[in-house]
Amino acid sequence: MTAAASARQILTRLHEVMATRLHAQGKLDQVVDIIGECLSSEVCSIYLLREGMLELYATRGLDAGAVHVTRMAIGAGLTGIIAANVETLNLAEAKAHPDFQYRPETGEEKFHSFAGVPIVHRERAVGVLSVQHVEPRRYEPVEIEALQTTAMVLSELIYNAELVDEEEALGLSAAQTGPHTVSGLTLVKGLGSGIAAYHQPRVQITQVMAEDTEAERQRVYRAFDKMREQIDNLSVQAEFGVGGEHEEVLETYKMFAYDEGWSRRINEAIDSGLTAEAAIERVQQHTRMRMREIDDPLLAERMHDLEDLANRLVRIVSGQLGTAASQGLRSDTILIARNLGPAELLEYDRRRLKGVILEEGSLTAHVVIVARAMGVPVLGRATNIRGMVREGDEILLDAGAGSAVVRPSASVAEAFADRFAKSREKQAAYAQLRDVEPFTRCGTRIEVMVNAGLREDMSALAMTGADGIGLFRTEFQFLVSATLPQRERQQRLYRDVLDAAGDKPVIFRTVDIGGDKAVPYLASDTAQHDENPAMGWRALRLALTREGLMKAQARALLEAAAGRSLYVMFPMVSEPWEFDRAKVMFEDQRAFLRSKKKAVPEQVHYGAMLEVPALAEVLDLLLPKLSFLSVGTNDLTQFLFAADRANPRLAERYDWLSPSILRFLRRVVHGTVGSGVNLGVCGEMGGRRLEALALLGIGFTRLSITPAAVGPIKELVRKVDLSELSEAMTLWLASPETDVRVALSAWAEERDIETE
Numbered sequence: 041m042t043a044a045a046s047a048r049q050i051l052t053r054l055h056e057v058m059a060t061r062l063h064a065q066g067k068l069d070q071v072v073d074i075i076g077e078c079l080s081s082e083v084c085s086i087y088l089l090r091e092g093m094l095e096l097y098a099t100r101g102l103d104a105g106a107v108h109v110t111r112m113a114i115g116a117g118l119t120g121i122i123a124a125n126v127e128t129l130n131l132a133e134a135k136a137h138p139d140f141q142y143r144p145e146t147g148e149e150k151f152h153s154f155a156g157v158p159i160v161h162r163e164r165a166v167g168v169l170s171v172q173h174v175e176p177r178r179y180e181p182v183e184i185e186a187l188q189t190t191a192m193v194l195s196e197l198i199y200n201a202e203l204v205d206e207e208e209a210l211g212l213s214a215a216q217t218g219p220h221t222v223s224g225l226t227l228v229k230g231l232g233s234g235i236a237a238y239h240q241p242r243v244q245i246t247q248v249m250a251e252d253t254e255a256e257r258q259r260v261y262r263a264f265d266k267m268r269e270q271i272d273n274l275s276v277q278a279e280f281g282v283g284g285e286h287e288e289v290l291e292t293y294k295m296f297a298y299d300e301g302w303s304r305r306i307n308e309a310i311d312s313g314l315t316a317e318a319a320i321e322r323v324q325q326h327t328r329m330r331m332r333e334i335d336d337p338l339l340a341e342r343m344h345d346l347e348d349l350a351n352r353l354v355r356i357v358s359g360q361l362g363t364a365a366s367q368g369l370r371s372d373t374i375l376i377a378r379n380l381g382p383a384e385l386l387e388y389d390r391r392r393l394k395g396v397i398l399e400e401g402s403l404t405a406h407v408v409i410v411a412r413a414m415g416v417p418v419l420g421r422a423t424n425i426r427g428m429v430r431e432g433d434e435i436l437l438d439a440g441a442g443s444a445v446v447r448p449s450a451s452v453a454e455a456f457a458d459r460f461a462k463s464r465e466k467q468a469a470y471a472q473l474r475d476v477e478p479f480t481r482c483g484t485r486i487e488v489m490v491n492a493g494l495r496e497d498m499s500a501l502a503m504t505g506a507d508g509i510g511l512f513r514t515e516f517q518f519l520v521s522a523t524l525p526q527r528e529r530q531q532r533l534y535r536d537v538l539d540a541a542g543d544k545p546v547i548f549r550t551v552d553i554g555g556d557k558a559v560p561y562l563a564s565d566t567a568q569h570d571e572n573p574a575m576g577w578r579a580l581r582l583a584l585t586r587e588g589l590m591k592a593q594a595r596a597l598l599e600a601a602a603g604r605s606l607y608v609m610f611p612m613v614s615e616p617w618e619f620d621r622a623k624v625m626f627e628d629q630r631a632f633l634r635s636k637k638k639a640v641p642e643q644v645h646y647g648a649m650l651e652v653p654a655l656a657e658v659l660d661l662l663l664p665k666l667s668f669l670s671v672g673t674n675d676l677t678q679f680l681f682a683a684d685r686a687n688p689r690l691a692e693r694y695d696w697l698s699p700s701i702l703r704f705l706r707r708v709v710h711g712t713v714g715s716g717v718n719l720g721v722c723g724e725m726g727g728r729r730l731e732a733l734a735l736l737g738i739g740f741t742r743l744s745i746t747p748a749a750v751g752p753i754k755e756l757v758r759k760v761d762l763s764e765l766s767e768a769m770t771l772w773l774a775s776p777e778t779d780v781r782v783a784l785s786a787w788a789e790e791r792d793i794e795t796e
């Protein structure tokens with residue numbers, strides 16, 4: 041008999057039992073008989089979770105008196121281990137396993153071999169199905185698969201008959217695997233607590249046995265087609281839009297998606313009588329087990345990819361395609377994902393999203409910048425998070441400490457609540473600084489502005505008392521739209537923004553699309569054709585070619601700012617002529633509006649971002665053309681170090697306080713002295729205290745930063761004496777062997793300046 045045929049025979053018999061009018065206990069008694077018989081095993085037993093223990097509910101072969109008497113703790117004995125780890129065991133000699141526990145009331149001493157599988161519901165074990173045999177032999181793979189299939193059927197039965205209390209099973213998570221601390225890289229500081237949700241939610245399988253095998257086969261075929269199509273298109277999606285490591289992941293996805301072996305095994309599982317969803321899960325369980333036995337870290341990594349893909353396939357088959365955002369967050373949530381695009385993050389309900397944990401991520405990736413603007417803490421590089429956390433687990437996230445506690449104990453939760461309260465007190469103290477102007481101790485007024493990108497961000501001005509918007513990322517509107525935003529829509533946004541800002545200046549940056557800010561409706565112009573999108577067809581380069589795009593934006597900005605002052609800034613200027621061309625495009629639109637007797641801004645101030653190092657060498661040519669210059673340290677440092685800002689493997693490698701960066705920036709400061717051009721920094725660097733201190737020390741007096749950093753930076757500014765600081769910086773930068781981070785921290789500590 042083939043494997044599929046024998047599995048089919050078991051399923052047919054289980055089907056018959058499930059269809060009878062027997063009560064649940066009667067059905068369980070029959071199931072152990074069927075399995076015992078079909079696998080020629082003297083013993084077959086079912087343990088179910090009750091009051092926190094695994095209780096023997098039915099057995100064939102063990103002493104009948106042990107039923108409802110033998111109880112095992114989660115994590116104790118072989119049965120307990122299977123439940124705790126949600127894993128399959130297959131042992132030729134049970135007694136040889138270190139966790140074996142002998143239970144005299146069962147009379148099991150005469151049996152040698154043992155195999156057991158967890159009965160899983162919502163990713164947690166709610167019971168165990170096991171077989172034992174007198175003869176010491178390992179069970180065959182087909183036999184294990186039969187057990188796994190039966191366990192899936194049992195899971196359905198158990199829930200329909202309410203044999204296990206759902207609440208209890210969920211509440212038991214702490215007992216099952218206990219609290220766990222996950223560590224990672226701080227991407228956006230902050231505390232948050234909530235229930236774990238996967239960006240790509242896991243599907244709960246509700247029907248295991250198929251009514252019509254042929255129909256199930258067709259469903260899987262169609263799903264495979266769709267999945268392959270999706271994988272082929274993934275490279276243009278934000279989540280995968282950045283090169284490097286992602287290429288490898290995509291290659292692996294493709295390899296699995298087109299793997300004949302995988303689809304064949306799913307087909308065989310369908311032949312045995314399972315639904316498409318159950319067949320995919322069954323094959324997945326089997327693969328998981330084999331991978332565990334191999335125990336190779338590289339393979340484990342690939343296993344994640346396969347899990348992703350299997351999850352995707354089940355989602356397609358079951359039609360449950362939405363992300364956690366489209367399904368809606370029901371409670372305070374900590375979101376878990378491999379990676380996210382900025383637009384994907386923006387789809388979430390800000391009120392319920394309390395934190396994000398990413399397996400990847402880096403400080404200046406745009407998704408992280410968006411999260412910072414939303415005030416959502418983010419922990420990145422949490423490599424094994426998806427293996428550790430199940431949907432619905434409670435998580436306490438302390439992104440500033442670079443860690444998160446999953447399934448916390450009561451005492452940990454209490455300590456966390458204390459910290460939460462303290463951090464609120466601190467926030468309240470910063471709020472007190474709202475109306476305090478940031479003068480240094482020596483009397484220099486530092487301009488502290490904020491970065492924004494959406495209408496909602498404008499409330500930050502009133503909340504923080506910042507001097508204006510130093511960088512308005514107009515591309516955010518493009519990122520959150522399904523189609524290209526028309527001129528009228530752009531104009532409405534800009535007008536609202538200017539209204540909200542009142543007298544305070546707003547520096548609008550023209551669209552910076554491309555790089556890790558891919559927009560699907562411009563895909564043919566952006567990432568798709570670029571080997572290195574960050575250095576490719578993006579920002580001003582794209583805008584100067586797509587003239588229609590730039591003209592529409594120019595008109596929208598000019599009209600929105602009619603009768604007021606307009607500040608326009610061009611991103612990624614690499615040579616002065618690009619600035620000239622962009623300015624001419626704006627001026628042409630201004631002339632056109634005038635010719636039509638339309639109102640125009642009273643004044644238009646043009647500025648450029650310094651993000652491409654080459655531009656620093658021609659400041660003498662550029663500066664006379666500008667009214668202001670803003671250093672974009674996010675892009676600038678990626679180009680200075682030739683290190684992709686979105687590549688998680690490089691996330692921690694280079695320091696913003698390295699002499700190369702600081703010396704470079706200092707040269708820019710010196711280059712602008714006496715030019716009359718207003719100079720500032722608008723990269724993430726300026727919002728971090730130690731880095732901001734360094735920037736002040738080399739002569740910057742304008743910072744545009746994330747709103748949450750305004751309070752801390754104002755506090756810092758008020759404690760600094762600039763001449764003292766710049767003298768120290770000059771000394772440290774003259775001796776490059778000095779670790780500026782260490783020296784500056786010590787300097788700040790001596791002066792009671794907080795830098796963490």
Ligand code: PEP
Nearest residue numbers: 672673674675676722723
């Ligand atoms: C920068 O590059 O530093 C910057 C502020 O722009 P963005 O992060 O949007 O690329």
Ligand code: MG
Nearest residue numbers: 651672674675
């Ligand atoms: Mg930039």
